[in-house]
Amino acid sequence: xxxxxxxxxxxxxxxxxxxxxxxxxxxxxxxxxxxxxxxxxxxxxxxxxxxxxxxxxxxxxxxxxxxxxxxxxxxxxxxxxxxxxxxxxxxxxxxxxxxxxxxxxxxxxxxxxxxxxxxxxxxxxxxxxxxxxxxxxxxxxxxxxxxxxxxxxxxxxxxxxxxxxxxxxxxxxxxxxxxxxxxxxxxxxxxxxxxxxxxxxxxxxxxxxxxxxxxxxxxxxxxxxxxxxxxxxxxxxxxxxxxxxxxxxxxxxxxxxxxxxxxxxxxxxxxxxxxxxxxxxxxxxxxxxxxxxxxxxxxxxxxxx
Numbered sequence: 001x002x003x004x005x006x007x008x009x010x011x012x013x014x015x016x017x018x019x020x021x022x023x024x025x026x027x028x029x030x031x032x033x034x035x036x037x038x039x040x041x042x043x044x045x046x047x048x049x050x051x052x053x054x055x056x057x058x059x060x061x062x063x064x065x066x067x068x069x070x071x072x073x074x075x076x077x078x079x080x081x082x083x084x085x086x087x088x089x090x091x092x093x094x095x096x097x098x099x100x101x102x103x104x105x106x107x108x109x110x111x112x113x114x115x116x117x118x119x120x121x122x123x124x125x126x127x128x129x130x131x132x133x134x135x136x137x138x139x140x141x142x143x144x145x146x147x148x149x150x151x152x153x154x155x156x157x158x159x160x161x162x163x164x165x166x167x168x169x170x171x172x173x174x175x176x177x178x179x180x181x182x183x184x185x186x187x188x189x190x191x192x193x194x195x196x197x198x199x200x201x202x203x204x205x206x207x208x209x210x211x212x213x214x215x216x217x218x219x220x221x222x223x224x225x226x227x228x229x230x231x232x233x234x235x236x237x238x239x240x241x242x243x244x245x246x247x248x249x250x251x252x253x254x255x256x257x258x259x260x261x262x263x264x265x266x267x268x269x270x271x272x273x274x275x276x277x278x279x280x281x282x283x284x285x286x287x288x289x290x291x292x293x294x295x296x297x298x299x300x301x302x303x304x305x
Contacts, residue, residue: 001098001102005063005064007061008060008061008071011052011053011060011070012060014049015067016052016058016060019068019069019070019086022089022090023088025039025040027086029084030086030120030121030124030127032083035083052072057107059107068096069087069091069100070086070100071084071100073107075108075111076113076194077194078113079108080108080113080115080117081117081118081195082116083118085097085118101131109300113300114191115190115298115300116136116300117295118295119293119294121292122290122294128294137296137298138294139296139297140274141291141295142271143231143265143289144267144268144281144286144288146262146284146285146286146287148263148285149284150284150285152250152254153247153251155248157248158248159210159211159249159252160210161208161220161252162211163206164209164219170201173207173219173235174201177197178192179269180236180273181269183270183272183273184270184274184275188299191297202221202233204223205222205223206221207219207221208221208253212245217237217240218235218249220232220233220253221233229261230265231267232250232264232266234266234268236268236269246277250266262285266286
């Protein structure tokens with residue numbers, strides 16, 4: 001439901017500039033830190049007000065005819081990404097953020113798009129409450145961390161690590177990400193394939209294909225190998241979830257570290273995988289933690305559906 005007295009209109013430079021002068025850089029960059037680059041420079045807000053509508057779909061919320069908030073949408077073939085949503089400080093607690101979300105959904109549906117998504121800090125509790133009340137779901141928001149614990153068992157299973165380089169990294173991870181999504185995140189699988197995969201495929205570190213008795217059972221990625229807490233991402237065949245083979249894979253990856261440490265962060269390829277294997281990881285001293293930034297996704301109900 002929209003707040004009484006509001007109108008959402010395509011952004012005009014003067015109205016957009018007024019909103020940008022009312023909000024902080026932090027407000028503007030909550031969903032996409034890159035969108036507010038240069039905003040704090042001289043005439044930065046004026047330049048952003050002139051430039052932004054040329055590149056994205058930008059709308060201003062008028063409350064009793066006064067500019068009070070904005071949304072910035074980036075549309076693809078299947079989805080709309082919310083790059084910014086902000087309300088002027090003196091206009092908050094009037095339901096304007098929810099009104100802007102309603103507008104974003106209506107605009108996406110008007111283009112026959114099936115998804116609406118955004119990404120923001122897991123510590124932004126107000127945004128989390130607003131998003132979840134509006135029907136957004138978090139996509140695989142958690143990882144497993146431990147500072148100490150028992151040795152991760154290999155269980156007598158030999159895992160071969162086959163290094164991957166170049167284009168093979170993205171291709172193999174994308175394949176196994178799709179396998180994980182089919183069983184563990186089926187509700188959002190189409191969006192993962194079309195749009196979200198680049199956001200969850202690591203850009204730095206070492207990647208391996210995982211083989212057991214010559215059979216490919218998944219892939220793994222190690223990053224931060226020189227840090228106090230290295231990070232491991234696992235995308236595995238569902239038949240290995242919560243089995244000795246899963247922990248043999250993890251052990252094999254950690255064995256590549258020059259300096260062994262019990263402290264490690266593990267990210268599994270899907271929420272379903274995490275649910276299945278969680279108790280076994282807890283027994284090894286792992287705890288569930290939210291990511292620093294979390295993806296929120298809403299599947300839109302089109303008229304055709």
